[in-house]
Amino acid sequence: MSAETRSTLKSYFNTGDNPTEAEFIDLIDSGLNLTDGGTVAGATTFSTGLNCNSHITASGNISASGVITGEGLIISDDATITDNLTVNGDILLGQTNRISNASQTSTHIQFNEGQMLFDGAGIEMLRMGSTTGTVFNIGGVAALDFTIEGDADAGLFFVDGGADKVAIGTVTVGNSLLTVDGDAEFTHVTASGNISASGNISALNYIEATQTIAAAGSDQAGATAIPTAGRTVVTGADNAKGVRLPVVSGIATGTIFTITNSVANKTLEIYPGTNDNIGPTLPDNGAATLPAGGSLIVIKYNANGWMGYFGVAPS
Numbered sequence: 001m002s003a004e005t006r007s008t009l010k011s012y013f014n015t016g017d018n019p020t021e022a023e024f025i026d027l028i029d030s031g032l033n034l035t036d037g038g039t040v041a042g043a044t045t046f047s048t049g050l051n052c053n054s055h056i057t058a059s060g061n062i063s064a065s066g067v068i069t070g071e072g073l074i075i076s077d078d079a080t081i082t083d084n085l086t087v088n089g090d091i092l093l094g095q096t097n098r099i100s101n102a103s104q105t106s107t108h109i110q111f112n113e114g115q116m117l118f119d120g121a122g123i124e125m126l127r128m129g130s131t132t133g134t135v136f137n138i139g140g141v142a143a144l145d146f147t148i149e150g151d152a153d154a155g156l157f158f159v160d161g162g163a164d165k166v167a168i169g170t171v172t173v174g175n176s177l178l179t180v181d182g183d184a185e186f187t188h189v190t191a192s193g194n195i196s197a198s199g200n201i202s203a204l205n206y207i208e209a210t211q212t213i214a215a216a217g218s219d220q221a222g223a224t225a226i227p228t229a230g231r232t233v234v235t236g237a238d239n240a241k242g243v244r245l246p247v248v249s250g251i252a253t254g255t256i257f258t259i260t261n262s263v264a265n266k267t268l269e270i271y272p273g274t275n276d277n278i279g280p281t282l283p284d285n286g287a288a289t290l291p292a293g294g295s296l297i298v299i300k301y302n303a304n305g306w307m308g309y310f311g312v313a314p315s
Contacts (some may be wrong), residue, residue, distance in 0.1 A: 003030040003039070208258070215241035220271040220285055231258045234268055242269030242287060248276050251300045260295040264313075270296055277305035 004026045012023040019027075032038040056062070189195070209230035215237050216224045223242035226232050229251075234243055245257060261268040268290040270278070277284045278298060284305075290296050293313030298306040 002026060003041075005030075212262075213243060215243055215268055217241060220244060220274070220287070223269065223271050226257065226259070229255050229257050231260065233260050233262050235262050237261050237263040237266040237268035237290075237292070239267050240269065242271055244271045245273055245276070245278075245298065245306065247273030248300050248303065248305055253300050253302070255300045256297065257299075257306075258295060258297050259290065261290045261293060264293050266292055272305055278308045279305055280307060 009027055009030060012019045012027070032040070062068070195201070209228070210233065211228065211230065212233045212235060213224050213226065214235050216222060218240045220242075223244040224234075225244050226246065232243070243259060259268075259270055269287040270290055271287045272278050272282075272285065275284050277286060278288050279301060282288060288296055288308060291310070291312060295311040296308055297311065298308035301307040
């Protein structure tokens with residue numbers, strides 16, 4: 001016995017027909033049974049809504065020209081979102097799943113209430129591709145790890161903690177923008193580019209990158225070039241040898257260099273780049289003589305050179 005089309009079923013009941021037992025069985029098997037279930041072969045339209053107390057399972061797509069609403073969303077495989085998704089409850093992702101927006105240009109994920117829960121550790125949990133105008137907005141979440149990929153100004157990750165702090169684990173940001181409105185606690189933040197703020201950046205501890213170089217030469221041209229900003233410990237000072245700062249034209253205003261003379265009984269010469277100066281008193285190309293065991297801190301001040309001051313060794 002099998003499910004039949006409406007046309008076939010109607011043909012069983014023409015005037016004068018005597019439907020057989022098998023035809024009655026076909027009639028019953030062709031309809032949905034609230035207890036046993038059934039299969040709908042064609043498209044079905046629900047004009048007043050569909051209420052389901054259990055699961056809806058589909059081997060293909062579930063789509064709607066209107067809004068699909070629910071108290072929660074459980075995703076057991078990858079989900080590709082081609083339009084806005086509004087969820088008033090929780091979104092639960094399994095250990096190998098993610099919400100992916102690899103090709104859309106204006107997709108938004110918005111949480112009015114609830115939270116996003118991630119089961120599993122050490123996995124990629126959220127990825128945004130190289131898109132324009134992509135926004136992921138969290139109102140106040142527990143600790144999470146996330147990765148943002150994209151071109152310059154490609155995406156915005158916005159965390160609004162409100163009155164509560166937002167605890168965030170490992171943050172890796174490509175060429176995107178991370179904005180934190182309110183307090184946020186970061187376990188570790190690594191950036192291959194700049195970290196900047198229109199307000200204050202504060203921390204209980206500040207660890208400055210340290211490098212060690214050897215002094216050389218006896219003039220500006222022969223002095224050892226300081227490769228990068230941060231704290232530079234200089235060895236080999238002998239009252240004549242020196243080191244040389246980079247030219248200020250290639251340095252962002254406000255960049256700080258700290259140079260320490262590690263030799264306890266010899267001075268060290270510190271030169272600016274060609275035609276720069278170490279202010280406020282030294283002339284262009286003039287060297288600052290660093291006392292034995294002392295430090296010089298210089299800050300790029302303007303297009304002409306540096307502002308600096310000495311710190312002496314403790315005694």
